[in-house]
Amino acid sequence: MGSLKVIARYRDGRMVKGTTNNFWPGTLVFHIRPADAPDAAPVVVAANDLKAIFVVHSFEGNPRRIKQAHFKPADRPYGQKLRVTFQDGEVLDGSTANYDPAVQGFFVWPADQGGNNEKIYVLNSAVKSVRRL
Numbered sequence: 001m002g003s004l005k006v007i008a009r010y011r012d013g014r015m016v017k018g019t020t021n022n023f024w025p026g027t028l029v030f031h032i033r034p035a036d037a038p039d040a041a042p043v044v045v046a047a048n049d050l051k052a053i054f055v056v057h058s059f060e061g062n063p064r065r066i067k068q069a070h071f072k073p074a075d076r077p078y079g080q081k082l083r084v085t086f087q088d089g090e091v092l093d094g095s096t097a098n099y100d101p102a103v104q105g106f107f108v109w110p111a112d113q114g115g116n117n118e119k120i121y122v123l124n125s126a127v128k129s130v131r132r133l
Contacts, residue, residue: 007054011126016043017059026104035059051126054117061116081133
């Protein structure tokens with residue numbers, strides 16, 4: 001995958017922003033070089049502690065942008081549309097090519113295609129439910 005800009009969100013609410021070059025689906029442990037301290041040692045991240053890994057365009061995003069929470073009727077997403085409800089109550093609408101509850105996780109391309117999130121790796125252990133749309 002090369003170097004990715006990511007925001008790793010833990011189940012307990014913490015997050016780490018930075019870059020990684022050794023995250024792959026199914027990886028148990030990977031490293032993030034923190035964006036706010038690029039010369040610091042990489043943070044060791046255990047995937048099982050996470051809720052999701054957000055692959056982002058920028059770490060700042062655009063706080064003034066109005067987010068599109070759901071698909072618009074004209075959207076033609078890649079793969080199957082679904083709604084993911086996390087155990088903490090957060091809801092994510094997106095599409096996936098490979099949802100399988102028996103594996104560690106799956107990628108979701110968000111319904112908000114103009115937002116800061118390029119794609120999101122959702123950890124099944126942090127999911128309450130998945131509903132196909």
